[in-house]
Amino acid sequence: MADAYIYDCVRTPRGKGRPDGALHEVPPIRLAAHVLARLKERNNLPTDQVDDIVFGVVEAVGEQGGVLPRAAALYAGYDLKAAGVQVNRFCASGLEAVNQAAAQIMAGQADLTIAGGVESMSRVKIMSAGAAWYQDPDVAFPTYFIPQGISADLIATKYGHSRTDVDAFAVESQRRAAAAWRDNRFKKSLEPVKDQNGLTILDRDEHMRPSTTMQSLAALEPSFAEMGAKAGYDEVAILRYPDVERIHHVHHAGNSSGIVDGAAAVLIGTKEMGERLGLKPRARIRGFASIGSEPSIMLTGPSDSAEKVLKRSKMSAKDIDLYEVNEAFASVVLRFMQVTGVPHDKINVNGGSIALGHPLGATGAMILGTLIDELERSGKGTGMATLCIGAGMGTATIIERV
Numbered sequence: 097m098a099d100a101y102i103y104d105c106v107r108t109p110r111g112k113g114r115p116d117g118a119l120h121e122v123p124p125i126r127l128a129a130h131v132l133a134r135l136k137e138r139n140n141l142p143t144d145q146v147d148d149i150v151f152g153v154v155e156a157v158g159e160q161g162g163v164l165p166r167a168a169a170l171y172a173g174y175d176l177k178a179a180g181v182q183v184n185r186f187c188a189s190g191l192e193a194v195n196q197a198a199a200q201i202m203a204g205q206a207d208l209t210i211a212g213g214v215e216s217m218s219r220v221k222i223m224s225a226g227a228a229w230y231q232d233p234d235v236a237f238p239t240y241f242i243p244q245g246i247s248a249d250l251i252a253t254k255y256g257h258s259r260t261d262v263d264a265f266a267v268e269s270q271r272r273a274a275a276a277w278r279d280n281r282f283k284k285s286l287e288p289v290k291d292q293n294g295l296t297i298l299d300r301d302e303h304m305r306p307s308t309t310m311q312s313l314a315a316l317e318p319s320f321a322e323m324g325a326k327a328g329y330d331e332v333a334i335l336r337y338p339d340v341e342r343i344h345h346v347h348h349a350g351n352s353s354g355i356v357d358g359a360a361a362v363l364i365g366t367k368e369m370g371e372r373l374g375l376k377p378r379a380r381i382r383g384f385a386s387i388g389s390e391p392s393i394m395l396t397g398p399s400d401s402a403e404k405v406l407k408r409s410k411m412s413a414k415d416i417d418l419y420e421v422n423e424a425f426a427s428v429v430l431r432f433m434q435v436t437g438v439p440h441d442k443i444n445v446n447g448g449s450i451a452l453g454h455p456l457g458a459t460g461a462m463i464l465g466t467l468i469d470e471l472e473r474s475g476k477g478t479g480m481a482t483l484c485i486g487a488g489m490g491t492a493t494i495i496e497r498v
Contacts, residue, residue, distance in 0.1 A: 097202050097203070097204075098201055098202050098203075098204055098366050098367075099201075099202070099366070099367060099380055099381075100198035100199075100201040100202050100364055100365075100366070100380070100381045101364065101365060101366070101367060101370055101377035101378075101379070101380050101381075101498065102362060102363065102364055102377065102378050102379040102380070102381065102464075102468060102495065103139065103363040103364070103365060103370055103375045103376070103377055103378060104135060104138060104139055104362070104363040104375075104378065105285045105360070105361070105362045105363075105378075105461070105464065105465030105468055105469070106131050106134050106135050106138065106285055106286075106287050106360065106361050106465070107131065107285050107286060107287065107358065107359065107360035107361075107458070107461070107462045107465055108127055108130060108131060108286075108287060108288075108289050108298070108357075108358045108359050108360070109286060109288065109289065109298045109299060109300050109301050109302065109358070110301045110302060110303055110354075110356040110357065110358040110452055110453040110455060111218070111289075111298050111302045111303075111356060111357040111358065112218070112302045112303055112354075112355075112356060112357075112453075113216075113217035113218040113354070113355035113356045113357050113453070113455075114218055114355075115218060117218050117302060117356070117357060118289075118297055118298040118302055119216070119218070119289060119297065119298055119302075119357040119358070120216075120218040120219065120357065121297075122216070122289060122297065122357070123159055123216065123219065124153075124159055124160045124164065124214050124215070124216040124219065124220065124357075124359075125159065125164060125167055125168050125171060126171070127214050127216060127289070127357065127358065127359035128151060128164060128165060128168035128172075128212075128214040128359050128361075129168040129169075129171040129172040130172075130287065130289055130359065131212060131214075131287065131359045131360055131361040132149070132168055132169055132172040132174065132210065132361055133172040133173065134287040134361075135210065135361045135363055136172065136173070136174070139363060139373070139375060140373075140374075141363070141373070142175075142373070143169075143173075143174040143175040143177075143178050144175035144177045144178070145207070145208050145369070145373070146169075146174065146175070146177070146178040146208050146209065146210060147178075147179065147200065147205075147206035147207060147208055147209055148178075148179045148180070148181065148197065148200060148206055148209045148210075149165045149166070149168075149169050149174075149178055149179065149180040149181070149209070149210045149211075150165070150180075150181055150182075150183060150193040150194075150196050150197040150209065150210070150211045150212075151164060151165035151168075151180070151181075151182050151183070151190075151193055151211070151212050151213050151214060151457070152182070152183055152184065152185070152188075152189025152190040152191075152192060152193040152212070152213030152214075152456075152457040152458065152460060152461070153165075153182045153183075153184065153189065153213065153214060153215065153457040154184055154186055154187075154189055154215060154222075154225075154456040154457045155215070155220045155221070155222065155223070155224045155225050155456070155457075156182055156184060156225060157220065157224050157225045158220055158224070159216075159219065159220065160214070160215070160216065160220045160457075163180055163181065163182055164180075164182055164214065165180035165181065165182055165212075166179065166180030166181075167180075168180070168214075178210075183196060184457075185386070185485060185489065185491060186456070186485045186486035186487065186489070187422060187424060187454070187456055187459060187460075187483050187484060187485050187486065188386070188422075188460050188483040188484075188485045188489070188490070188491035189213055189456065189457045189460060190211075190212060190213030190360060190457055190458045190459050190460030190461035190462065190464075191384075191459075191460025191461065191463075191464060191481055191483060191491050191493055192386070192460065192491055193211040193212060193213055193460070193461060194211040194212075194362055194364070194381075194384075194460065194461055194464055194493065195211075195384040195386075195491070195493060196211070197209035197210065197211035197362075197364050198211070198364050198381045198384070201364055201365060201366055202381075207365060207366050207368070207369040208363075208364070208365040208366075208369045208373075209364045209365070210361055210362065210363055210364070211361070211362045211364060211461060212359065212360045212361035212362055212458065212461040213359065213360060213455075213456075213457035213458035213459070213460065213461050214358070214359035214360075214455070214457055214458050215357065215358065215359075215455040215456040215457040215458050215459075216357045216455075217355045217356060217357055217455060217456065218355075218357050219357070222355070222456070229241060229487055230243075239391050239392070240332055240333075240335065240336040240391070240392035241332070241391070241392070242329040242332050242333050242392055242394075243320070243323065243329060244394060244395065244424070244425070244486060245319055245320035245323070245347055245352070245425070246320050246323065246324050246329045246330065246333055246343065247333075247392065247393055247394040247395050248320075248347045248352070248395060248424070248425035248426075248427050248428065249318075249320055249324070249343050249344065249345045249346060249347055249427075250333045250337065250340065250343060250392075250393050251393060251395060251396065251425075251427040251428065251431050252344060252346045252347070252427040252430075253340055253342075253343050253344045254337060254339075254340055254393070255427075255430075255431055255434060257346070257426075257427045257430045257431070258344075258346065259344075259346040260310075261426075261430060262346050262347060262351045262425075262426035262427055262430070263310055263313040263314065263350070263351055263426075264310065265351065265426040265429065265430060265450075266308065266313060266350055266351035266426050266450050266451075267308055267309060267310055267313065268440075269423060269426075269444065269447045269448050269450040269451040270304065270305055270306055270308040270447065270450070270451045271306070271447075272444065272445060272446055272447040272448075272451070273301070273304050273306070273446060273447025273448075273451035273452055274304065274306035274447075274451075275446075275447075276446035276447055277300065277301070277304070281446055281469065281470065281473060282301075282446070282466070282469070284469050284472075285465045285466070285468075285469055286299075301451075301452045301453065302356070302453075303354040303356050303451070303452060303453035304447075304451050304452060305350075305451070308350065312350070313348070313350045313351065316348040316349060316350050317348065318345035318346060318347065318348055319345075319347060319348045319349060319352070320345050320347060321345035324343055324345060330342075330343045332392070333392065333393075336390075336392040336393075337392075337393070346427070347425050347426065347427070350450075351425065351426040351450060352424070352425050352426070352450065353422070353423055353424050353425065353448075353449035353450055353453065353454035354449065354450070354451075354452070354453035354454060355453065355454070356452075356453030356454065356455050357455055358453070358455035358458050358462065359455070359458050360458045360461035360462040360465060361461065362461050362464060362465065363375075364381075377498040378468055378472065378497070378498060379468050379471070379495040379496060379497055379498055380495065380496050380498055381493065381494070381495055382409045382411075382478070382494040382495060382496055383405050383408050383409035383493070383494050384405055384491070384492065384493040384494070385401050385404040385405035385408055385491070385492055386401060386489060386490065386491045386492075387400045387401045387404055387489065387490050387491075388488060388489055389488040389489060389490060390488050391487050391488030392488070393488070394484070394486065394487065394488045395424060395425065395427075395428045395431075395484040396428075396431060396435075396484070396490075397483075397484050397485055397488065397489050397490020397491075398421055398422075398428065398429075398432045398482040398483065398484050398490050398492065399431070399432050399435035399436050399490075400490050401482055401489075401490035401491055401492035402432075402436060402480060402482050402490075402492045403436075404492070405480070405492045405493065405494055406494070409494050411478075411494065413436050413437065413438055415478060416438075416442070416478050416479065416480045416494070417442070417471070417474075417476035417477055417478050417479060418442055418443075418445065418467060418470055418471060418474070418476055418478075418479045418480075419438060419442055419443045419444070419479065419480050419481075419482070420443075420444060420448070420463040420464070420466060420467045420479070420480070420481040420482070421443050421444060421448070421482055421483075422448065422449055422454065422459055422460075422463060422482070422483040422484065423444065423448035423449040423450040423451075423454075424449065424454065424483070424484050426450065428484050429443065429444070429448070432482075445470060446466060446470060448463075459483065460481065460483055460491070463481050463483075464481045464493065464495070467479040467480075467481050467495065468495065468497070471495075471497040472497060476497070477496055477497050478494065478495070478496045478497070479494070479495050479496075479497075480492055480493065480494050480495075481493050481495075
């Protein structure tokens with residue numbers, strides 16, 4: 097089996113996923129084309145050598161539909177030979193794209209691929225595509241469907257994470273992200289978005305709130321308490337987990353991932369192709385895995401997928417120097433630490449999606465790029481990226497610095 101090497105990673109800044117966000121006027125195809133164009137320019141890439149472009153797109157409808165990565169590649173001036181496909185594994189779509197693109201390399205069916213993702217959450221709203229899983233009662237009822245926010249609160253309730261715990265985690269995410277920006281830790285991968293006149297639209301992650309304190313978060317009301325009570329989702333959760341007497345609602349906008357716009361792209365290839373093109377590898381993909389988990393509590397998959405990929409790679413958690421665990425909700429990462437025993441000082445050292453935002457289809461590729469940058473900056477050797485996923489799944493990828 098061939099090795100899959102990562103040669104470069106690029107991403108846009110994350111813009112607030114609202115009509116007043118800086119990237120709202122930039123269509124998703126332009127966000128995707130931007131990172132593809134910058135990848136081409138940074139690496140003097142002959143795009144007729146690109147076998148496939150795999151992008152994660154969660155809400156693949158409207159202007160995010162129609163095999164967007166193929167159209168974006170054409171828009172970015174890529175050779176006609178570069179194929180494209182989009183995938184959806186909910187929040188892990190960007191990492192799933194990397195894994196599928198790498199699998200083509202490992203299987204000997206491609207020599208050079210690009211993976212990544214895009215999501216314009218200000219233009220294509222979350223749940224725009226619809227799904228039988230949560231819309232059809234015949235499907236929702238036997239799977240004990242509850243919205244993710246209720247699931248996050250269920251995790252906190254069942255495993256003992258208080259409002260103070262989740263708020264403290266959120267404050268630390270903001271502090272770390274602010275420190276990372278102050279130290280220019282994102283500069284290697286971040287590519288500012290510009291308009292057609294070359295003027296900068298956004299060059300910094302827009303969602304951050306570095307002034308966040310425990311006191312400011314304490315003023316926020318729980319986001320999912322009313323939904324849980326009036327729509328009956330709390331009762332559904334308790335039916336599935338009868339050991340839980342009552343759901344303690346602790347999550348709100350300040351300790352949950354931010355809704356943002358953004359795109360990312362990762363260049364992957366064989367060692368031989370890299371040598372032929374004069375590219376220097378930055379990391380090697382050691383292994384990846386996805387798992388299914390209980391779909392009602394939904395968001396506990398990161399620890400299970402981590403365990404699976406570690407076993408597959410003949411490694412242990414202690415062999416991993418740095419982790420990126422997507423901060424969909426604070427309780428997700430707190431539960432990951434509780435199960436794995438991995439200390440917080442090895443996880444999301446530059447902040448996470450609570451501070452920076454979570455552009456659904458792109459996040460997996462973004463955090464992988466952040467992981468590579470930090471391994472290089474800190475001189476460490478191995479890293480893991482993992483995300484929880486809707487409907488009860490998890491995906492994890494291990495890389496080693498070259």
